[in-house]
Amino acid sequence: MMQESTRRELLLGSGVSAAALLLAVHAADATPESLQAAIRNVAGNAEIGKGKVKLDIPPLVENGNTVPISVTVESPMTATDYVKTIYVFNEKNPQPNVVAIHLGPHAGKADVSVRIRLADSQRVVAIAELNDGSFWSTTANVIVTVAACLEGNL
């Protein structure tokens, strides 16, 4: 009985240290700070509201080299009320920027898809800028089993 609990503790301990090791490895990539900086770079000091934006991305990705994403924004897309720009950012690729999509009222609906790379399990953020200057965002968490583009750097 005593021995079993020790083994359990040992396993638990090794799990924690493995997590710590993973954290140490990830520290070299784009960080939540650089993500924040990239977001502030486009939004300035404007307040970023939650909602209106929908980010479709598979929650579990087998191959980070090609991840289909689709961004839709709730908007009537009329001459007086439309989505100007959609930005997509990530947390742990070497650079935080993914795409910047410029639309206008003639788009009819704000619905764009593209295939991206993800270097790791991480958060992906989509931000929409409307013509009235307001910003809206959404976040999706993605688990990636095979990471993209970093094989040579490890």
Place this chain on the structure above:
Amino acid sequence: MTARVLVNVPAKAQRGEIIQIKTLISHIMEPGFRASHDGKILPRDIITEMTCIYNEKEIFRIELSPAVASNPFITFHTRVNESGTFDFKWTGDNGFEATASAKIMVE
């Protein structure tokens, strides 16, 4: 090297209809962070921008980064009010340029 390009635009549409446009272009999208066999970092070589012009008016523009997968596949929507031509243009590193166009009949 010329890139292979595929664009998919419906041949016909109703006036005021919102149509979907799909584009695909062959490109390595080398992100600039990968090493080759001899350990040297491969220089960045990506498409940086794609634009779509409809009857001489820009209707869609996307800025791409190294985080976009190779062979960029991009879909978007637009409302059509008149027959015309969609002109697509991709530009990128090392003077990369590719174009394509597609016609649509609006009834």
